[in-house]
Amino acid sequence: MKKAINKFLTASLVLALLGCSSDDKVIDIVEAELQTGAFLRITNTTGGAINKNDTSSSASVTFEFDGQDPSELASVDVFLTYTDNDDTDGADESVGPLQLGPTLTPDDFEVSDFGLPITTVEYTLGDALTLFGLNASQITGGDRFTLEWTVTLTDGRTFGPGDANGNVSAVGGFYSSPYNYVSLVVCPPQPGVWTIDMEDTYGDGWQTSSGGGGSGITFELNDGTVFEVSLCSDYGPRPGCVEDPNDVAGSVPSQGTATITVPEGTSSMVATFPGDFYGEIAFTITSPTGNVLANYSPGSSAGPIDLDYCNDTF
Known part of the structure; x- marks a missing residue:
């Protein structure tokens, strides 16, 4: 295997010297240098x-599966x-690697456009939690799941994450074979x-950032959409603000309710409070779950x- 990896590295250096950029050239050079593996x-x-x-x-x-045969x-x-x-x-609950599903055999593969065995491996968060004996409360944003695989040949040789050594994927996009795939755990806002x-x-x-009014609370989504909500000020205009029909300055609190709708597929939402100029502002934000x-x-x-x-769950 070491010789095969060295051959890949040699091919990579040749590409750098010749300035080859197309996948076709990468394939030609790599296949010319590749020993049995x-x-x-x-x-x-x-x-x-x-x-x-x-x-x-x-x-x-x-x-x-890309092999000689x-x-x-x-x-x-x-x-x-x-x-x-x-x-x-204070607790490290990392687990694994554990085998995901039964061993795949040639019968689990179809034939690709290149006439080679091809298959897809998939898992859900529920599958992963069951495999590791965890529950959803034990994972959080920033944790990760790493999928790895090892191929065994009929002569008994095996190839896996420890064999790629970075050089297989270095020679070009066509030969992308790091033997692993990482998925990060994220916590998007609830849609609705x-x-x-x-x-x-x-x-x-x-009156938020100034005595004359100022801006409202903003909610910025990952697609660039920005919502702004606030109570209208008696001292300056603010587009889209909520009026309190019982608003009498100095007598009763101003109150109002605004809503925003977060679409399905939103991956992030950043909320920003502009400030409280006179120390009179209070508010709550309730998600679609009621939390x-x-x-x-x-x-x-x-x-x-x-x-x-x-932690915003139904």
Whole structure:
């Protein structure tokens, strides 16, 4: 195998010197130098991010057996590892690698466009939790699942993550074979209607960043969409603000409710509070699950609003 890897590295250096850029040239050079061996070439992946709040969230890898002879393929074993990157609880709950599903045989492969054996391996968050004996409360954003596989040939040789050494994927996009695929655990905001209940204790609406009004709370989604909500101020216009029909400055609190709708597929939402100029502003933010994720009292400082999406479950 070491000789085969050296051959790949040599091919990589040749490419650098000649300035070859197309996959066709990469294939020609690599195949000319490749000694007898085999690897699983990744052709497609999905699920680089696993939704912590959705046990049906999944990841998959499609790989093709590239060897001197397709009949050399004996079996493929697939493994999954969970890495706990949360240090707040003081416990490392990392597990694995554990075998994911039964050993694959040639019967589990189809024929690719190149006439080679090809198959897809997929798992869901629910599958992973069951495999590791974990529950959803034990994982959080930033943790990761690593899918790995080892191919065994009919002559008994095996090829896996320890054999690639980075050089197989270095020679070009066609020969992408790191023998592993990492998916990060993420906590996107719940899709649906979010409710913001607002109050001004003095009763003259919101004065946020200035005594004349200022901007409202903003919610920015990963696609660039920005929502802005606030109570209207008695001292300056603010587009899209909520009026309190009972607003009488200095007599009763100003109150109002605004909603925003977060679409399906949103991966991030950043909320920002512009400030409380007179120390009179209070508000809560309630997610579609009914959980109150923010509860601000008068006099709160400006800045990002900490919304814990990871623990926002129904």
